[in-house]
Amino acid sequence: MAIMSKKTVEDVNVQGKKVLVRVDFNVPMDKDSGMITDDKRIRGALPTIQYLLDQQAKVILVSHLGRPKNGPEDKFSMKPVAERLTELLDQPVILAQDVIGEDAKTKAAALKDGEVLMLENVRFHSEETKNDPAFARELADLAEIYVNDAFGTAHRAHASTAGVANFLPGAMGFLIEKELNVMGKALNDPARPFVAILGGAKVSDKIGVIDNLLDKVDTLLIGGGMAYTFLKAQGQEIGLSLCEEDKLELAKTLLDKAQEKGVELLLPVDSVVADQFSAEATPEVVTDIPSDRLAMDIGPESVKQYAAKVAEAKTVVWNGPMGVFEFPAFAEGTRAVAKAVAESDAISIIGGGDSAAAIEVLGFADQVTHISTGGGASLEFLEGKVLPGIDALLDKNPRRIFAAGNWKMNQGVPSEAVAFLKALKPVVADAKATVAVGVPFTVIDAALKETAYSNINVAAENCHFEDKGAYTGEVSAKMLAYMGVPYCIIGHSERREYFAETDETVNKKARALLNWGVRPIICCGESLDQREEGVHFDFIKSQIIGAFKDIPEEKLYLITIAYEPIWAIGTGKTATDEQAEEICAFIRGVMADLYSEEAAQALRIQYGGSVNAKNVAGLFGMENIDGGLVGGASLKTVDFGIICNTYQG
Ligand code: PGA
Secondary structure, three states, rough: OOOOOOOEEOOOOOOOOOOOOOEOOOEEEEOOOOOOOOHHHHHHHHHHHHHHHHHOEEEEEEEOOOOOOOOHHHOOOOHHHHHHHHHHHHOOOEEEEOOHHHHEEEHHHHHOOOEEOOOHHHHOOHHHHHHOHHHHHHHHHOOOOEEEEOHHHHOOOOOOOOOHHHHEEEEEEEHHHHHHHHHHHHHHHHOOOOOEEEEEOHHHHHHHHHHHOOOOOEEEEEEOOHHHHHHHHOOOOOOOOOOOHHHHHHHHHHHHHHHHHHOOOOOOOOEEOOOOOOOOOOOOOEOOOEEEEEEEEOOOHHHHHHHHHHOOOOOOEEEEEOOOOOHHHHHHHHHHHHHHHHOHHHHHEEEEHHHHHHHOOOOOOHHHOOOOOHHHHHHHHHOOOOHHHHOOOOOOOOOOOOOEEEEEOOOHHHHHHHHHHHHHHHHHHHOEEEEEEEEEEHHHHHHHHHHHOOOEEEEEEEOOOOOOOOOOOOOOHHHHHHHHEEEEEOOOOOHHHHOOOHHHHHHHHHHHHHHHHOEEEEEEOOHHHHHHHHHHHHHHHHHHHHOOOOOOOOHHOOOOEEEEOOHHHOOOOOOOHHHHHHHHHHHHHHHHHOOHHHHHOEEOOOOOOOOOOOOHHHHOOOOEEEEEEOHHHHHHHHHHHHHHHHHOO
């Protein structure tokens, strides 16, 4: 995965603005007293909150707390959190009685510069975890800007972590920025040797991480219960130790991959075993595990080898304990590895809840570079997955190249679409461009599933502007939103020609999409006759003016314009770089007149019409062309791969 270059809170103007901040205030509480037992997560968000207050922003905080199942419940109220935050900020924190209800709305509206409002627990609404677009819109309506600083939930596509960014321009807070900087650097540009230590009970939890890290690290040290599935895969006796029989083949594949990649992979050479899984069991150190014993920890010789590798490292990533460290008799492997990590001069990153807890309990927390605040999120980040809560935020470069395929009425059989996307994923995984595929309605569901957590976005190719009604055969923008479709192509020349689409319907569709948080790709372009008659500038201008009627400037960040001369579509006849550039520059000028120079400069304009692997570099290199809408060539994995990978950032 390419490092996602996203705007931070410092890149957006928050002065005096209403800013909705998603924080992770899911703090542990004492069941009986309801007191917060550890306020680290609250303190973690203070730099962002303080920065916003210094900018005189009106701060609206939203978080989840625990897992309320049936709506509002006192024991999951944010009240104690608001009280604790009041102390930490040394200023009052206003608590709303609800999340998007009357009280929240009234209090948000009345908020003054430099004041803080805390909404009630966002999970009082089941729409939160469903990423319900209407709920996300209501949350967004409370504010003007969105900031995500909840790294712990960044791997979830929920309404307050991702959906809201489809309605408000979003930036990341300092906590997320720090997480990404440290972990992103380690993964993409590590000081070497780069050593990863992976532990934990199950291989199945770590397959993705191992697979991804094998492409990055010099040495991989494996401990914990999962080590024994690997040892068995190598043909060793592991007695009663944990083994995932159904993962043996996979373990072999991963061992082979390590060899292929020249990654040194170490497994325990000795183990601490017991005759039962119990804190009271008597520990014994063995090199060969007897048939009536199970491994509970790595042994002293393994510790020595692992510590030596850590000592040589310049970057260390550690995730997962080496043994059953909750039982003191079997905690030594984990403790010794923690100590080695703490004592090394390397950049050291602890990801995942268990290893973070281990390093804290063992007292080494101050001696490591970074302890990730997100268990699941850090794991998914190490797996190379795209985190929805970060992906949804504004790109640092608003005109980052956008390579979008338009399959048209092709590959509409789900199995075809899935096979194509499976093959495409690795080819574009490191693309620095935004990547999307426009697909037929019949495969949207399959495409969304296949591309989840990847950098491939799904686009619909059309929608209807009404939410529902007697429109046989149509699919509304609302329906697309509820499927979780992020983009929709509208006004394609084929739709204008064969399906009577007009500037007016394009405009209605654009507004419907924006209303539901789906990002429109609006097509325009002249015919050959119009070009030959010399009326193409006027024609395109009228298309743009028509399409953007009543669309406010603050929504433009969600919109892409695709300039597609009809004479170049599917004909093999591309506009020259200069012809394409001329019109894209012209469109930008029209948008500057309609809105502002600033808005026009930030707008993404694609060129479309016979874009292919050969002409893409010239086209994407032009000043005013910010990507392509690609038909024919997007149906070929290799060609579309080249198109997506052309942009170098
Ligand atoms: P083409 O199609 O690349 O096959 O010319 C472009 C489009 O219609 O979007």
